[in-house]
Amino acid sequence: MVDERVKNLAKILAGYSIKIKKGDTVLLSSGTAAEPLVMCLYEELLRKGAFPVIRMVPDRAQEIFFESGKKAHFTTLTKYQRAAARNCDALIRICDETNTRALSNIDPKKQAMLGKTFQPLQNERRKKPWLITLYPTEAYAQDADMSLKEFEDFVYGATFADCADPIREWKKLSARQANIIQGLRGADEVRIVGRDTDLKFSIKGRKFISSDGSSHNMPSGEIFTSPIETSAEGYISYDFPVCQYGREISGIRLVFRKGVVVEATAEKNGSFLRAMLDSDKGARRLGELGIGTNKRIQRFTKRILFDEKIGGTIHLALGSSYPETGGKNRSSIHWDMIKDLREEGAIYMDGKKLET
Numbered sequence: 001m002v003d004e005r006v007k008n009l010a011k012i013l014a015g016y017s018i019k020i021k022k023g024d025t026v027l028l029s030s031g032t033a034a035e036p037l038v039m040c041l042y043e044e045l046l047r048k049g050a051f052p053v054i055r056m057v058p059d060r061a062q063e064i065f066f067e068s069g070k071k072a073h074f075t076t077l078t079k080y081q082r083a084a085a086r087n088c089d090a091l092i093r094i095c096d097e098t099n100t101r102a103l104s105n106i107d108p109k110k111q112a113m114l115g116k117t118f119q120p121l122q123n124e125r126r127k128k129p130w131l132i133t134l135y136p137t138e139a140y141a142q143d144a145d146m147s148l149k150e151f152e153d154f155v156y157g158a159t160f161a162d163c164a165d166p167i168r169e170w171k172k173l174s175a176r177q178a179n180i181i182q183g184l185r186g187a188d189e190v191r192i193v194g195r196d197t198d199l200k201f202s203i204k205g206r207k208f209i210s211s212d213g214s215s216h217n218m219p220s221g222e223i224f225t226s227p228i229e230t231s232a233e234g235y236i237s238y239d240f241p242v243c244q245y246g247r248e249i250s251g252i253r254l255v256f257r258k259g260v261v262v263e264a265t266a267e268k269n270g271s272f273l274r275a276m277l278d279s280d281k282g283a284r285r286l287g288e289l290g291i292g293t294n295k296r297i298q299r300f301t302k303r304i305l306f307d308e309k310i311g312g313t314i315h316l317a318l319g320s321s322y323p324e325t326g327g328k329n330r331s332s333i334h335w336d337m338i339k340d341l342r343e344e345g346a347i348y349m350d351g352k353k354l355e356t
Contacts, residue, residue: 003036003152003156005162008156009159010043011166012160012218014044014045014048015048016166018090018129019129020048021049021089022050023050024051024089025053025087026050026051026052026088027084027088027091027092028045028055029057030055030057030093030094030096031058031095031096032057033059034135037094038094042054059099063102066107066111067106069110071113074117075113077121082121085121086124090130092130092131093133096135102246106245111245112332115279115332115333116332131215132217134155134306136155140303144303155219155306157296158296158297159218170220173293174213177210177212180293187349190203192346193348194345195237195239196235199232199233199236199256203225206225206227208223208225208325209325210223217305219296219297219306221292221296221311222290222308222309223290223293224290224291225289226286226326227289227316227327228259229286232256234256235255235256235263236253236339238337239340240300242273242337248269249266250266250268252265252273264277276335279333280332282319282329282331287317287320288334289316290314290317290336292311297309307338310340312340312342314338314347315339316336318335319331319332319334
C-alpha cells in the first residue's frame with residue numbers, strides 16, 4: 001500500500017506546485033528509489049491531461065560517468081540533451097539518492113567542467129516551469145541523524161502532505177510571506193551580524209520573490225532576492241556545512257571586499273571550496289540572499305532543499321543570481337550557505353531588525 005502522504009505530495013506537486021496545461025509534455029526525472037512517488041505523480045499528471053515522460057536513472061550511473069567519461073563527455077551537450085530541453089514544456093526532478101557520498105572522490109575539475117557545459121541547458125530549462133522535490137531514502141535519513149520513519153515524518157510535515165488540506169496550508173504560508181515582502185519594499189542596506197559575522201551589502205532596487213510552494217521548490221518557505229554584485233563588505237562564518245557533489249564542506253568562513261570573496265577558509269574540504277570559487281569570475285560574488293520562513297523545518301538535514309527554508313535562518317548563495325530579482329551575476333555555480341540566527345545574531349534592513 002502506498003503511504004497516503006505520498007499520494008498527497010503527488011497532488012500538491014501536480015495541482016499546486018507546477019503550472020502545466022492540458023497537452024503539455026512534462027519530463028519527470030528521478031532515481032529508482034522514488035518509484036512510489038513517481039507512479040502517483042504520473043497518475044496525477046495524466047489526470048490533468050499532460051503527457052508525462054519518465055526518466056529514472058540508477059544512482060551508480062552518475063558515479064560511472066565521472067569515473068569513465070572522457071574529456072568530451074564533460075564538454076559536450078548532445079543532440080538529445082538539447083532536444084529534450086527544447087521540446088519539453090515543464091520539468092519535475094525528484095531527488096532520491098541512496099548514497100550521498102558516491103561522488104566524494106571525484107576530481108572537482110571534472111565537476112566544474114560539467115557545470116560550465118550544462119549552463120546553457122540550465123538557462124533553457126529555467127525559462128519553463130520547473131520543480132524539484134525529494135523522496136525520503138535511508139541515505140537522506142542517515143545524513144539527517146534520523147531513522148527512516150522519522151525522516152519520512154519530517155519530509156511530509158515540511159511539505160504539509162500530512163495535512164487534511166495541504167494546499168490551503170501552503171496558501172496561508174504564501175499570505176504570510178507576502179506581508180513580509182510588503183514591509184521590505186524600498187529596502188537598501190542589509191546587515192547580518194552573529195557569531196564571527198558582520199557583513200553588509202545593498203539590495204537597492206532589487207525585488208524580493210516569495211517561494212511559497214507554488215513553483216520550483218517543494219518544500220518551500222523562503223523569500224529571496226539578489227544583492228548588488230559589488231556591495232558586499234565584511235565577513236561571515238556559516239553554522240552548517242555545505243553538501244555539494246558528494247562532499248561536505250564545513251566551518252566555512254568568507255571575507256568580502258567590494259563584493260568579491262577575497263578569503264575563503266573551511267575546517268573541512270577547504271581546497272574543494274576554493275577550487276569551486278575559481279570556477280569562473282562570478283563564483284566569488286553573492287547571487288542570492290534568502291530568508292527562511294518554514295516553521296515546520298527546524299532541524300538541519302544536510303539537504304539544502306529543506307535547510308535553506310529553516311525558519312529563523314538566512315542563506316547567502318555564491319554564484320549565479322536570479323534575473324527575475326534584478327540580479328546580474330552569472331556563474332556555473334550557485335552554492336547556498338546557511339547562517340543560523342535563531343539563538344545568536346540578527347538581520348537588519350536599513351538599521352531595523354527583521355522579524356519573520
